Amino acid sequence: MPSQVRFNYILDWLETQEHITISEIAKKCKVSEITVRRDLDELERQGFLIRTHGGAIRNKPIENLFSFDNKMTRNVENKIEICRYAANFIKDHDVIFIDCGTTVYHLVQFINHSLNIRVITNSLPVVSKLIQYSNIRVSLIGGELDHERKALYGGITESMFLRFRATKAFVGAGGISLAHGISSNDEKEAMITQRISESANEVILLCDSSKFEHVAFYTYAPVTMPNLIITDNQLDPKIYNQYREKKINILLAEP
Numbered sequence: 001m002p003s004q005v006r007f008n009y010i011l012d013w014l015e016t017q018e019h020i021t022i023s024e025i026a027k028k029c030k031v032s033e034i035t036v037r038r039d040l041d042e043l044e045r046q047g048f049l050i051r052t053h054g055g056a057i058r059n060k061p062i063e064n065l066f067s068f069d070n071k072m073t074r075n076v077e078n079k080i081e082i083c084r085y086a087a088n089f090i091k092d093h094d095v096i097f098i099d100c101g102t103t104v105y106h107l108v109q110f111i112n113h114s115l116n117i118r119v120i121t122n123s124l125p126v127v128s129k130l131i132q133y134s135n136i137r138v139s140l141i142g143g144e145l146d147h148e149r150k151a152l153y154g155g156i157t158e159s160m161f162l163r164f165r166a167t168k169a170f171v172g173a174g175g176i177s178l179a180h181g182i183s184s185n186d187e188k189e190a191m192i193t194q195r196i197s198e199s200a201n202e203v204i205l206l207c208d209s210s211k212f213e214h215v216a217f218y219t220y221a222p223v224t225m226p227n228l229i230i231t232d233n234q235l236d237p238k239i240y241n242q243y244r245e246k247k248i249n250i251l252l253a254e255p
Contacts, residue, residue, distance in 0.1 A: 003039065003042075005210050005211075005212070007043060007210075008210060009028070010025060010039060010040070010043060010056075011048060012175075012216050013028075014048075014049060014056070014057075014058040019055055020055050020056055022040070022055055023054075025040075044056070078209060079102065079106050079206075080106050081233070082106075082206050082207075082230050083104070084253070085254055086204060086206055086230050087112070089168065089228075090111055090115065090117065090168070092115050092116055094115070094168055095118045095164070095167050095168075096120070097120050097161070097164075097199070097200055098119055098123065099169075099189075099192060100150070100189065101171070101189070102172070104170050104172045104206055107170055107206065108126055108129045111136075113133045113135070118138075119137070119139070120138075120139045120161075120164050120166060121138070121140065122140070122153070122192060123151050124151060124152075127140050141157050143156045143157030143160075149186075153192060154188070158192065161195040162195055164199055166196075166199060166200040168200060168201065168202045169200035171196055171204070172193075172207060173193075173211060174189075174211065174214075174216030174217065175215050176211055176229070177212075177213050177214065177215050178246060180219055181223050182205070182219070182220060182221040183215050183217065184218050184220060185216045187218045190218045190220035191220075194221065197221070197225060197226075202227045204227065204230060205226035206231075208232055209231050209235040209236070212231070223243075223246075223248060224248065226249075227249060228251065229243070229248065230250075230253055231251075231252060231253065232252065232253050233255070
């Protein structure tokens with residue numbers, strides 16, 4: 001399991017419990033305790049946790065660990081690479097859903113702004129980015145504001161997404177696994193992604209390589225749910241081939 005994948009797993013785990021032990025992490029990640037100690041030291045250096053005797057505790061209020069601003073700092077180059085490539089799939093007259101994840105957020109800067117399209121989203125940063133392009137019609141879905149995630153959620157949000165029909169939906173994920181499916185770091189984010197997927201003709205999952213064979217807090221869909229998965233070229237070739245063998249439509253973003 002690559003180090004970045006382990007980092008995400010450890011942070012996910014700290015979302016659900018205050019203290020985790022080195023032995024538990026080593027067993028779950030199938031690595032040595034020496035490797036886990038190095039991981040915890042690095043995450044402590046970055047300010048995500050505090051080392052304790054035999055384990056670690058979270059350093060920040062847990063809502064901050066997965067805030068929009070915090071997640072924006074992770075794997076930025078890979079996310080940009082994915083979104084630059086994914087923008088080629090947006091065509092004139094498309095109606096597209098864009099979810100509130102930080103990976104999908106980067107898609108906005110690569111959209112051909114001369115296209116006549118409509119964007120439907122629950123993400124405030126996405127709307128803010130699109131305000132300057134008058135030819136792109138933007139619909140902001142209502143709901144309850146999550147200040148940390150800078151997005152709208154809840155029953156109203158979910159029901160409103162179901163009222164629209166999109167040609168394409170661009171969504172992210174906290175983790176993706178052949179055995180366990182697609183997962184999220186937050187249940188309410190997962191519910192929004194489910195509704196978006198139900199209301200789109202085509203679902204395109206944008207997921208950086210660190211999320212593969214990683215299971216986040218809440219599993220909500222089979223790995224076959226997206227029509228297409230786009231990831232960066234850092235994905236382990238063995239994992240890529242495993243997905244292809246399962247007839248899953250996966251593409252590596254070309255530079």
